[in-house]
Structures are given as structure tokens and as C-alpha cells.
Amino acid sequence: MSEQHPRLRLSDTLHQPVRFSMTAALAAADQLDFADLRDAVQVSDSTLSKQVSVLETAGYVQVKKGFVGKRPRTSLKLTAEGRTAWSAHLATLREIAAG
Structure with missing residues (x-):
């Protein structure tokens, strides 16, 4: 029997297009502000917030809230x-x- 196709190793969490784009942007930076990430991936606040929650629950993203x-x-x-x-x-x- 042949080995499993590599697609079976893809992360369902990261494969979703908005989360993929978010993770790519975060991988290129030490950290990003919510607004900067929102603008980079061109989504609404609510869409970004929902997808941040998914990534945070998966343990892939750390969220820090504070004040400037x-x-x-x-x-x-x-x-x-x-990472x-x-x-x-x-x-x-x-x-x-x-291939």
C-alpha cells in the first residue's frame, strides 16, 4: 500500500483562508496590533475576532490586552x-x- 497523500497532514485550522492569511502575517512579525492585522488581511473586526478565537483555542496565537x-x-x-x-x-x- 502506498503512503498517505500529504494533504492529509494539512492543518484544518490553518488551511482556512482567513486564518492562513492571519498566520502568515503573524509569522512575519514578532507581534501585531489587532487593527494592523485586520488591515493586513482585509477583514472586518468581527471576522478577525472570530478567527483569532479559533487560533487562540488551538494554542497557536497569544492575545494580550492592555492600554496605550x-x-x-x-x-x-x-x-x-x-510557529x-x-x-x-x-x-x-x-x-x-x-508533486
Whole structure:
């Protein structure tokens, strides 16, 4: 019997297009403010918030809430687990693309 197709190793969590885009943006930065990530992936606040919750529940994103002066600020960063999952997901996509 042949080995399993690489697509079976893709992360369902990361494969969703908005979460994929969010993770790509976060992987390229140490951390991003909520508004910067929202603008980078071009989604609404509510869409981003829902997808952040999914990634946070999976253990892939750390959410920090605080204030800058009197303004609330939410910052997001990939966890070590998130970076590992992202690297594995990309490696699998490359393997599939390479045929």
C-alpha cells in the first residue's frame, strides 16, 4: 500500500483562508496590533475576532490586552506551537506543489 497523500497532514485550522492569511502575517512579525492585522488581511473586526478565537483555542496565537494611554490595545503573536504548526503546514503545501 502506498503512503498517505500529504494533504492529509494539512492543518484544518490553518488551511482556512482567513486564518492562513492571519498566520502568515503573524509569522512575519514578532507581534501585531489587532487593527494592523485586520488591515493586513482585509477583514472586518468581527471576522478577525472570530478567527483569532479559533487560533487562540488551538494554542497557536497569544492575545494580550492592555492600554496605550487611555486607549485599549490588543496585540497578537504566534506561540511556539503556532510557529511549529505554520512551518509544518507550509512544508506540506510545498511537498504537494512539488508533486
